[in-house]
Amino acid sequence: MHYENVLATIGNTPLIRMNRIAQEIPAKVFAKVESYNPGQSAKDRIALFMIEEAERAGKLKPGGTIVEATSGNTGFSIAMVSSIKGYRCILTLTSKASPEKISLLKSMGAQVVICPVDVEPADPRSYYSAAERIAHETPNSFYLAQNFNLDNAEAHYRTTGPEIWKQTRGKITHFVCCAGTGGTLSGTARYLKEKNPDVKIIGVDAYGSVLKKFWETHEYDPNEIKPYKVEGLGKNIIPHNMNFELVDDFVKVTDKDSAFQTRDLAKYEGLMVGYSSGSAMQAVFEIADELSKDDVVVVLFSDHGSRYLGKIFNDEWMVEQGWLECEPAEAAAGMGS
Numbered sequence: 001m002h003y004e005n006v007l008a009t010i011g012n013t014p015l016i017r018m019n020r021i022a023q024e025i026p027a028k029v030f031a032k033v034e035s036y037n038p039g040q041s042a043k044d045r046i047a048l049f050m051i052e053e054a055e056r057a058g059k060l061k062p063g064g065t066i067v068e069a070t071s072g073n074t075g076f077s078i079a080m081v082s083s084i085k086g087y088r089c090i091l092t093l094t095s096k097a098s099p100e101k102i103s104l105l106k107s108m109g110a111q112v113v114i115c116p117v118d119v120e121p122a123d124p125r126s127y128y129s130a131a132e133r134i135a136h137e138t139p140n141s142f143y144l145a146q147n148f149n150l151d152n153a154e155a156h157y158r159t160t161g162p163e164i165w166k167q168t169r170g171k172i173t174h175f176v177c178c179a180g181t182g183g184t185l186s187g188t189a190r191y192l193k194e195k196n197p198d199v200k201i202i203g204v205d206a207y208g209s210v211l212k213k214f215w216e217t218h219e220y221d222p223n224e225i226k227p228y229k230v231e232g233l234g235k236n237i238i239p240h241n242m243n244f245e246l247v248d249d250f251v252k253v254t255d256k257d258s259a260f261q262t263r264d265l266a267k268y269e270g271l272m273v274g275y276s277s278g279s280a281m282q283a284v285f286e287i288a289d290e291l292s293k294d295d296v297v298v299v300l301f302s303d304h305g306s307r308y309l310g311k312i313f314n315d316e317w318m319v320e321q322g323w324l325e326c327e328p329a330e331a332a333a334g335m336g337s
């Protein structure tokens with residue numbers, strides 16, 4: 001038995017019971033661990049689906065260039081699909097992306113353009129504007145636009161949703177998932193709600209993002225925007241892929257809680273997952289009061305921890321944030337936690 005190429009190994013990620021970390025939570029908690037994708041994140045699913053839909057629609061032709069604005073994971077998946085299918089790939093990132101992510105993208109053959117993080121999306125310097133400009137100036141190019149291209153959520157409607165339904169034998173009662181573009185949350189939720197409208201959908205947002213406030217008020221409030229550390233979670237725009245009507249509750253989580261939860265997932269469950277996975281786990285704790293022993297919670301972990309070795313898994317970085325109380329020298333010696 002073999003796979004024709006790496007793209008054939010995308011999806012069908014495992015559902016793993018959380019035991020030690022979730023001991024205090026009355027419900028059964030399972031993680032849908034998307035780091036098992038070949039590109040180590042859920043973004044493999046959308047990159048493959050969006051690119052193949054663009055091919056089918058004639059928007060992407062052989063020898064073409066794919067352009068995207070990305071926090072890193074989508075970029076990696078696009079670079080991977082591009083390398084197999086023979087497309088050129090140009091990615092714009094904000095300066096918040098970790099150096100590890102940037103190196104990985106380059107190693108997959110992508111061209112990377114770094115843009116400032118603290119500018120309005122409409123500013124010509126923003127990573128969105130830069131991607132649009134590059135796509136406009138490059139002949140035979142396709143701008144994926146993961147925030148607005150509805151094939152993003154559709155990919156999860158067709159794959160992640162059915163997988164979770166099957167893996168829980170339809171017993172899922174709560175789905176907890178980070179929202180960035182909203183594709184993972186909305187596509188998966190739409191499938192689950194079609195199967196059982198009583199499944200509760202819990203969105204996870206960052207302090208500094210506009211999503212939760214928009215869900216509450218239906219208004220875009222730029223005052224919500226401030227810098228934060230978690231990558232991939234939250235937005236400073238309202239993405240079309242975010243279907244707010246599917247969300248039963250939105251939980252905001254802090255950078256610090258997210259960091260410690262991610263470290264605990266490694267320590268207690270042996271799972272090296274990314275920073276936003278800690279955010280999602282933190283959200284499960286924040287709704288724990290509403291859960292009972294018959295509930296079946298699925299929490300989605302978006303990516304792998306290897307991309308954050310210089311950050312949350314680095315004690316010195318944790319000390320610099322003021323989250324670990326010891327000197328960097330001690331932390332480096334492994335005495336920080």
Ligand code: PMP
Pocket residue numbers: 071073074178179180181182183184185231232233274276277302303
């Ligand atoms: N976590 C990480 C690490 C991500 O890269 C992303 C994607 N931006 C998300 C969470 C949120 O996923 P989505 O864009 O599907 O809402």
